[in-house]
Amino acid sequence: MTEPLVEFVEYKKIDLSGYTLIEGFPGLGLVGTIGVKYLVERLKFEQIGHIETNFFIPIISIRNGLPVYPSRIFIHRGRKLAAIISEQIIPKMMVRHVAKAIVKWVEKKGIKQVISLEGIRSKGDFKKIETVYGIADSEEAKELLKKHNVTIVMDGITTGVTALILLELSQNKEISSCSLLGNVQIAADYKAAAECLKRLNDILNLNLSIEPLLEEAKETEKALLRQLEGMKRTHETVKKLEDSGAMPMYT
Secondary structure, X not given: OOOOOEXXXXXXXXXXXXXXXXXXXXXXXHHHHHHHHHHHHHOOOEEEEEEEEOOOOOOXXXXXXXXXXXXXXXXXXXOOEEEEEEOOOOXXXXXXXXXXXXXXXXXXXXXXXXXXXXXXXOOOOOOOOOOEEEEEOOHHHHHHHHHOOOEEOOOOOOOHHHHHHHHHHOOXXXXXXXXXXXXXXXXXXXXXXXXXXXXXXHHHOOOOOOHHHHHHHHHHHHHHHHHHHHHHHHHHHHHHHHHHOOOOOOO
């Protein structure tokens, strides 16, 4: 079996000492990917590299007529922020390799804080869509999350790249790490991503407008409703044809 390749390719060698890294990998509700993509675009981050692997499926996105790598690295020099965004799901067998490579890169670059955005499907009262949950790697990080109205997950499980990054960094007392988890209701949940970004806004004083993302959430919901209505009408039409005996039979 070919040795897994996870390599950080940097176009520019930039000192990231003291930076905060925000990472978003596709997971439940695509919260991480949606949230970090929006952040990078709205605050006009600069792309400085990508993650090279030999296990991504051969599908790429096109932006402004040009191909882009599935996992990309960005920075905002003025705010001392770095970001990693991935648009492809990491295969289960490769999750540990990716997490370890990210932690190694974070430590090498002198990054001081890592904040992950992801989704969670909470049980119970789904009316509280605005609830954002948090997982922290230390008591100090837990207090920071509580201060910004994040509900701490006291018991439970978490999975994927983000989970293993959190576990690895919990052993490094020089780097603070935590996860913000939006309450996911649908497959691509812009609202959950927006709620995570609201908390991130408060924690990092980003002064980031969330309204355009909430508008996207409304449009997504409208499209979903139109799709459901279309399916309902199709179902009703087929039922009428069946009841009337006009439905063609095939053998």
